[in-house]
């Protein structure tokens with residue numbers, strides 16, 4: 439589904455197959471790989487991604503760091519570290535919002551035009567999908583209000599439940 443004159447797209451699929459300027463990785467603070475989307479990205483990018491990540495010396499929760507995409511169709515990977523969900527009262531919302539803001543900041547700083555996000559923190563880290571999608575789209579809305587020089591923000595949903603959550607949140611937040 440395309441929203442905001444095509445600037446935002448919500449799709450289902452595997453993020454490792456997207457030929458965009460940058461795909462976002464839902465990493466952990468070591469940046470040395472793991473399961474889920476992180477594992478899939480490292481497998482598809484090849485061993486040079488691990489070497490590049492090693493040089494970054496980790497990443498704080500809510501922050502993001504960029505590497506090349508190596509064998510991926512995407513030119514770059516922006517690695518961000520989402521919060522681990524506890525009970526919603528430990529700053530999880532703000533930390534997740536910060537992940538999106540930092541990815542957008544890096545995107546603009548590097549002159550990137552197209553980006554694809556997975557649903558950060560909603561797998562192994564246990565962040566409730568509906569709440570996470572609202573945060574993702576609220577930050578996207580705020581970012582687009584600044585008229586950034588970008589072409590496309592894609593939300594890649596791994597299953598139909600995630601897709602439904604994004605579409606419902608988009609109806610409230612992006613289609614006003």
Ligand code: AR6
Nearest residue numbers: 452453464466472473474475476556559560561562563596
């Ligand atoms: N494309 C798009 N989305 C995907 C893909 C894919 N190929 N694979 C999974 N997802 P997760 P987290 C979705 O667990 O919760 C790792 O071990 C998945 O359905 O990958 O931020 C890291 O190293 C879910 O909705 O990331 C960390 O230790 C979303 O991506 C930890 O997991 C995020 O799930 C990070 O946990």
